[in-house]
Amino acid sequence: xxxxxxxxxxxxxxxxxxxxxxxxxxxxxxxxxxxxxxxxxxxxxxxxxxxxxxxxxxxxxxxxxxxxxxxxxxxxxxxxxxxxxxxxxxxxxxxxxxxxxxxxxxxxxxxxxxxxxxxxxxxxxxxxxxxxxxxxxxxxxxxxxxxxxxxxxxxxxxxxxxxxxxxxxxxxxxxxxxxxxxxxxxxxxxxxxxxxxxxxxxxxxxxxxxxxxxxxxxxxxxxxxxxxxxxxxxxxxxxxxxxxxxxxxxxxxxxxxxxxxxxxxxxxxxxxxxxxxxxxxxxxxxxxxxxxxxxxxxxxxxxxxxxxxxxxxxxxxxxxxxxxxxxxxxxxxxxxxxxxxxxxxxxxxxxxxxxxxxxxxxxxxxxxxxxxxxxxxxxxxxxxxxxxxxxxxxxxxxxxxxxxxxxxxxxxxxxxxxxxxxxxxxxxxxxxxxxxxxxxxxxxxxxxxxxxxx
Numbered sequence: 001x002x003x004x005x006x007x008x009x010x011x012x013x014x015x016x017x018x019x020x021x022x023x024x025x026x027x028x029x030x031x032x033x034x035x036x037x038x039x040x041x042x043x044x045x046x047x048x049x050x051x052x053x054x055x056x057x058x059x060x061x062x063x064x065x066x067x068x069x070x071x072x073x074x075x076x077x078x079x080x081x082x083x084x085x086x087x088x089x090x091x092x093x094x095x096x097x098x099x100x101x102x103x104x105x106x107x108x109x110x111x112x113x114x115x116x117x118x119x120x121x122x123x124x125x126x127x128x129x130x131x132x133x134x135x136x137x138x139x140x141x142x143x144x145x146x147x148x149x150x151x152x153x154x155x156x157x158x159x160x161x162x163x164x165x166x167x168x169x170x171x172x173x174x175x176x177x178x179x180x181x182x183x184x185x186x187x188x189x190x191x192x193x194x195x196x197x198x199x200x201x202x203x204x205x206x207x208x209x210x211x212x213x214x215x216x217x218x219x220x221x222x223x224x225x226x227x228x229x230x231x232x233x234x235x236x237x238x239x240x241x242x243x244x245x246x247x248x249x250x251x252x253x254x255x256x257x258x259x260x261x262x263x264x265x266x267x268x269x270x271x272x273x274x275x276x277x278x279x280x281x282x283x284x285x286x287x288x289x290x291x292x293x294x295x296x297x298x299x300x301x302x303x304x305x306x307x308x309x310x311x312x313x314x315x316x317x318x319x320x321x322x323x324x325x326x327x328x329x330x331x332x333x334x335x336x337x338x339x340x341x342x343x344x345x346x347x348x349x350x351x352x353x354x355x356x357x358x359x360x361x362x363x364x365x366x367x368x369x370x371x372x373x374x375x376x377x378x379x380x381x382x383x384x385x386x387x388x389x390x391x392x393x394x395x396x397x398x399x400x401x402x403x404x405x406x407x408x409x410x411x412x413x414x415x416x417x418x419x420x421x422x423x424x425x426x427x428x429x430x431x432x433x434x435x436x437x438x439x440x441x442x443x444x445x446x447x448x449x450x451x452x453x454x
Contacts, residue, residue, distance in 0.1 A: 027409035051381035061370035069266035078250040084243035093255035100178035103214030108207030109159035179234025183214035279344035326368030
């Protein structure tokens with residue numbers, strides 16, 4: 001029970017609260033430290049994530065053909081050309097004789113009870129798959145074929161009604177993959193009956209048909225010359241050169257010109273995009289490491305990375321990776337340089353000129369630079385033993401320890417408040433007793449008869 005100055009007249013609750021505020025100062029300092037560490041951890045984790053993403057990009061940029069970029073064109077919309085990093089300048093003409101198609105069959109029309117029993121699906125390579133519907137409806141057969149996952153899909157197609165008005169259905173079968181290899185036959189009967197030649201092929205029954213014969217795409221290179229060459233593919237995409245593919249959509253007797261040319265602008269853009277990402281990372285670290293000194297009487301603000309030796313060393317390692325020579329050649333010769341203020345820049349015109357004058361040398365310098373960046377970013381961001389990863393782990397451990405200290409302070413402060421409340425309550429009780437004693441003494445003194453004199 002609280003006795004808030006009932007006897008003493010003191011504002012006991014306010015007094016205790018003030019004393020507790022003073023006692024809680026160490027806890028508040030620890031809590032503030034936890035908040036600061038939390039902000040640091042969040043920023044370090046974000047920085048680490050950026051580095052981890054950069055490892056992959058740097059690894060790609062370090063490749064011997066990382067700057068490769070081509071413009072691939074065709075003289076007809078029916079042909080699409082794709083050139084990869086290993087391609088080279090190329091031009092030829094192709095004649096598209098055929099496009100790839102998926103084998104497709106439609107069965108004869110039959111009633112709802114004509115689809116039961118055993119069936120055997122035979123692939124073009126002779127592989128046999130037994131199909132046994134759970135019922136005798138066309139839906140049962142289609143479901144069993146689809147469940148077999150034998151490279152064929154089945155769909156039930158309505159086929160009107162018979163003379164008695166009963167519904168008829170067909171089952172359309174289509175190969176999952178295009179090309180001759182996707183061709184198939186569906187026999188009504190077991191595998192043994194297929195082997196004996198007594199299981200009929202559904203596609204040969206009266207009213208059935210092969211809607212489309214599975215076929216490969218076919219094109220001719222150098223048509224009309226002694227070097228004429230036919231290329232085929234189960235799909236409509238065919239390789240016509242190293243890392244050069246064409247996709248055909250329509251047959252054509254007329255030659256179609258296919259061209260692949262180096263795209264210098266795209267090559268420069270690739271390098272610029274990568275270097276600017278590094279530059280942005282350096283600026284981010286610099287901004288996070290600044291200390292803003294306030295005027296007289298004002299607070300000095302520290303950046304989230306200020307004084308962090310791990311981040312400072314990372315910044316130095318990144319800068320060294322992009323500015324040190326590669327096999328004796330300075331990156332500045334291809335337009336990649338760092339100013340005396342530590343600002344990384346990319347000179348588009350200089351890089352384009354270097355690429356035009358000596359593409360192999362330019363690629364080598366760029367790849368070497370990217371390789372060093374890959375090593376640095378991996379060294380700091382590795383999820384197991386990266387230097388920045390370890391720094392984050394250390395900060396998290398410190399926060400965990402600080403939170404334990406806060407929990408202990410909560411217990412300590414709770415006990416302190418209980419002690420103060422008990423002390424002041426006892427004070428009020430003692431004062432109340434003394435007041436009672438004082439009143440009793442006063443009444444006793446007042447009751448004494450004063451001595452008279454003659």
